[in-house]
Amino acid sequence: MLSNITLAIKCLVLTIILFCNLQTLLGNGQKTWHERHEMCAGEYQSPIKIIGHHAVPLSLRAVEMVGYHDPLPGPLLLINNGHSVKLRPADLDQVVSPPAVYGALLTDHYILDSFHFHWGLRNYRGSEHRVNGIRYPMEMHVIHRKQSYGSINEALEYNDGLAVLAFFFQLREKDNQKLNPLVKQLRDVTEEGQSVQLDTTFTMSSLLPRDLDIYYTYKGSLTTPPCNEAVTWIVFPEPNYISIRQLKRFRRLSAGESKMADNYRILQELGNRLVFVRRMYSEKTANRTVAENHQFWYSDVA
Numbered sequence: 041m042l043s044n045i046t047l048a049i050k051c052l053v054l055t056i057i058l059f060c061n062l063q064t065l066l067g068n069g070q071k072t073w074h075e076r077h078e079m080c081a082g083e084y085q086s087p088i089k090i091i092g093h094h095a096v097p098l099s100l101r102a103v104e105m106v107g108y109h110d111p112l113p114g115p116l117l118l119i120n121n122g123h124s125v126k127l128r129p130a131d132l133d134q135v136v137s138p139p140a141v142y143g144a145l146l147t148d149h150y151i152l153d154s155f156h157f158h159w160g161l162r163n164y165r166g167s168e169h170r171v172n173g174i175r176y177p178m179e180m181h182v183i184h185r186k187q188s189y190g191s192i193n194e195a196l197e198y199n200d201g202l203a204v205l206a207f208f209f210q211l212r213e214k215d216n217q218k219l220n221p222l223v224k225q226l227r228d229v230t231e232e233g234q235s236v237q238l239d240t241t242f243t244m245s246s247l248l249p250r251d252l253d254i255y256y257t258y259k260g261s262l263t264t265p266p267c268n269e270a271v272t273w274i275v276f277p278e279p280n281y282i283s284i285r286q287l288k289r290f291r292r293l294s295a296g297e298s299k300m301a302d303n304y305r306i307l308q309e310l311g312n313r314l315v316f317v318r319r320m321y322s323e324k325t326a327n328r329t330v331a332e333n334h335q336f337w338y339s340d341v342a
């Protein structure tokens with residue numbers, strides 16, 4: 041009798057484990073996003089798998105970052121929106137010269153809007169993009185909108201509306217002190233819908249890796265519904281660092297009834313898109329005039 045009960049318990053545990061893994065495999069309902077958000081089934085979705093030696097090497101301009109070395113204009117809002125934890129300067133609209141980026145293959149200045157994170161419940165997963173086979177435990181997205189568009193909503197209507205900078209975080213033993221102002225207030229936004237004003241500010245550049253010379257760039261989409269194909273992605277392969285202790289603070293956040301971890305989208309097909317990689321000394325060059333021609337970003341061969 042006792043062995044039957046033990047067997048039943050074992051089966052139950054096994055079923056739960058299998059079910060949980062299946063949930064992960066199916067990407068927590070991502071497969072049905074397109075039923076309510078048609079664009080999620082689009083041809084040019086993100087994230088993608090980036091393979092260095094398949095990327096087109098070009099002598100591109102660096103990504104120029106304006107105001108990234110100045111303290112972010114306060115107050116900074118930390119928000120748990122159920123998909124991620126997001127930071128946003130609350131009064132950005134009133135800032136005369138907000139942080140911005142230009143350069144790369146961007147055709148204009150792009151103004152900072154906000155930034156957020158994707159991370160995993162386990163150390164071997166969490167990042168959205170995969171570069172040369174590596175999945176990092178965390179990825180940060182810094183969202184900018186083209187300055188000629190009045191708002192994020194307007195920018196989402198255009199294929200050059202947003203520029204998103206993606207940065208990876210690798211684990212190391214020691215805390216990354218520069219993340220602490222943010223990490224220590226994560227406990228105030230544990231539940232979905234909570235937000236808090238940070239009691240400090242920091243520079244955007246303090247969250248970035250040291251080497252920003254090399255990057256990949258391609259045309260893609262938002263990685264959450266409604267999945268608008270409005271993003272020029274700029275992905276930096278050099279990772280920044282985070283400790284396991286700090287990452288665990290992210291993993292404690294909740295999204296409604298479940299944990300927020302594993303808030304990454306599964307990889308999407310590249311299709312006929314080209315991924316460009318900046319090579320400092322490549323013979324081939326490209327500039328913004330070329331990039332204005334949308335076809336430049338796609339190969340003729342599907």
Ligand SMILES: [Zn+2]
Pocket residue numbers: 156157158181263
């Ligand atoms: Zn994101």
